[in-house]
Amino acid sequence: MTDRPSLAVILAAGKGTRMKSAREKVLHEVAGTAMLAHVIANAQAAGFARKAVVLAPGMKQARALVEAEAGDIEVFTQSEQLGTADAVLAARSAIENFDGDVIVLYADTPLLRAETLVKLKDALAGGADVVVLGFEAADPSGYGRLIETAQGALVAIREDKDASTSERAINLCNSGVMAFKGAHLLGLLEKIGSDNAKGEFYLTDAVGLAHEQGLQPVAVRCEEAETLGVNSRAELARAEAIMQERLRSAAMAGGATLVAPETVYLSCDTRIGRDVLIEPHVVIGTGVDLAEGATVRAFSHLEGARVGEGAVVGPYARLRPGAEIGAGARIGNFVEVKNATFEEGAKANHLSYIGDAHVGVRANIGAGTITCNYDGFDKHRTEIGEGAFIGSNSALVAPVTIGKGAYVGSGSTITKNVADDALAVTRATQEVREGWAAKVRKRRNRDT
Ligand code: UD1
Ligand code: MG
Numbered sequence: 001m002t003d004r005p006s007l008a009v010i011l012a013a014g015k016g017t018r019m020k021s022a023r024e025k026v027l028h029e030v031a032g033t034a035m036l037a038h039v040i041a042n043a044q045a046a047g048f049a050r051k052a053v054v055l056a057p058g059m060k061q062a063r064a065l066v067e068a069e070a071g072d073i074e075v076f077t078q079s080e081q082l083g084t085a086d087a088v089l090a091a092r093s094a095i096e097n098f099d100g101d102v103i104v105l106y107a108d109t110p111l112l113r114a115e116t117l118v119k120l121k122d123a124l125a126g127g128a129d130v131v132v133l134g135f136e137a138a139d140p141s142g143y144g145r146l147i148e149t150a151q152g153a154l155v156a157i158r159e160d161k162d163a164s165t166s167e168r169a170i171n172l173c174n175s176g177v178m179a180f181k182g183a184h185l186l187g188l189l190e191k192i193g194s195d196n197a198k199g200e201f202y203l204t205d206a207v208g209l210a211h212e213q214g215l216q217p218v219a220v221r222c223e224e225a226e227t228l229g230v231n232s233r234a235e236l237a238r239a240e241a242i243m244q245e246r247l248r249s250a251a252m253a254g255g256a257t258l259v260a261p262e263t264v265y266l267s268c269d270t271r272i273g274r275d276v277l278i279e280p281h282v283v284i285g286t287g288v289d290l291a292e293g294a295t296v297r298a299f300s301h302l303e304g305a306r307v308g309e310g311a312v313v314g315p316y317a318r319l320r321p322g323a324e325i326g327a328g329a330r331i332g333n334f335v336e337v338k339n340a341t342f343e344e345g346a347k348a349n350h351l352s353y354i355g356d357a358h359v360g361v362r363a364n365i366g367a368g369t370i371t372c373n374y375d376g377f378d379k380h381r382t383e384i385g386e387g388a389f390i391g392s393n394s395a396l397v398a399p400v401t402i403g404k405g406a407y408v409g410s411g412s413t414i415t416k417n418v419a420d421d422a423l424a425v426t427r428a429t430q431e432v433r434e435g436w437a438a439k440v441r442k443r444r445n446r447d448t
Helices: 034-046 060-068 086-088 114-125 182-191 206-211 233-253 436-443
Strands: 006-011 050-055 073-077 101-105 130-136 145-148 152-157 173-179 217-221 306-309 323-325 330-333 336-342 345-348 353-359 370-372 382-384 394-395 399-400
Touching: 006 034, 006 086, 006 145, 034 050, 034 060, 034 073, 034 101, 034 114, 050 060, 086 182, 101 114, 101 182, 101 399, 114 130, 114 173, 114 217, 130 206, 152 206, 152 217, 182 206, 206 217, 394 399
Parallel strands: 006 050, 006 101, 050 073, 130 217, 306 323, 323 336, 330 345, 336 353, 353 370, 353 382, 370 394, 382 399
Antiparallel strands: 101 173, 130 173, 145 152, 145 173
């Protein structure tokens, strides 16, 4: 990698009409992250420290996303969609007098790897003036074709609609990603006209112009799968499938066991330690951290949660944001945890809701325990002390504290604090009537 100043111009002005969505296209998510955020992160990872995003007028959601991103990202508006060259020109003030590497990326192409973008940078460092990322297309129709000489020198890109029959037979296509030596970019853009089949200003014309001026355009290649652009829900699902494949492979390469990887859904920010075991049919949303040796059993759903070393979650567990499961703790079937900490070795093995709570070391929460954390207006906390034992089917009405080593009798509704080592029982005393059932049967002549 070079340390020349580097700028990424990210084109995001596309309408995305085929998504049929109230959400702007580049806000649609792949593995839990908006496509635009993927592209920004990849540009950053590839060393493009400065970034400019080109939006269409009125794109409020994309603007808000960019403003929330770390670092200073410039936002430009392309007032009319006159073509990709015009879109780059919308960022004129960023590229004017910028004497470094400039890469142009599409915000709807989330699968491009940072390593691939670095190849374009390396080609510029190696003497190229314009670099095009090409790929061998299984079906090249619709793409711009890379026109090379017999010696393999890139001389032009021909858009599908403008190509001759022989040019259409070329399989080497333009991915849309192009990089430029900044010093030449504005000059090239200003010479691009719109005398073509679509009447648009094609960024791809920069290649032919550069060649005519004696500059050096070159092509570098990547896998077709990386270049997938998302224009429809079906393409979004394809991008998701490819991204999931990558994430599962990376998890396994990092030392995790995925029993049935094709049934496990991860997010791009999922952190998975060594010897983590993930059983089939697990969905992991954003913000999840699985520490070394943790187990997530089948059919569990996790988001915004941390699972400590050697802890076991599931089967059928739900961890919601703010769930912190300590080392060796156990969260069993049909247990929901939200904004609650389980300290080391604490357990809730069956059918519980634990929200806005702190559960002390080795405390045991019986089946069917509910923290009543919401009074219809506000949320309140429940504190369960170290080694406490909560009997099955108890309701803990927050705010409430159960002391260290205290017991709550099964079926209790606890509304007042329970002192350390005390027993609290609130259920009615059991009444027994000997022979009652037999008497009733007799009276009804059913004593068979
Ligand atoms: C473009 C390339 C083509 C390449 C293909 C890869 C040109 C002229 N053609 O064609 O060689 O094979 O991508 O997918 O560049 N955009 C704007 N403003 C505009 C026009 C486009 O921001 O005025 C953005 C779009 O949102 C999109 C990207 O640029 O993200 C590409 O535009 P699109 O219209 O899809 O170009 P293609 O015709 O597919
Ligand atoms: Mg396109």
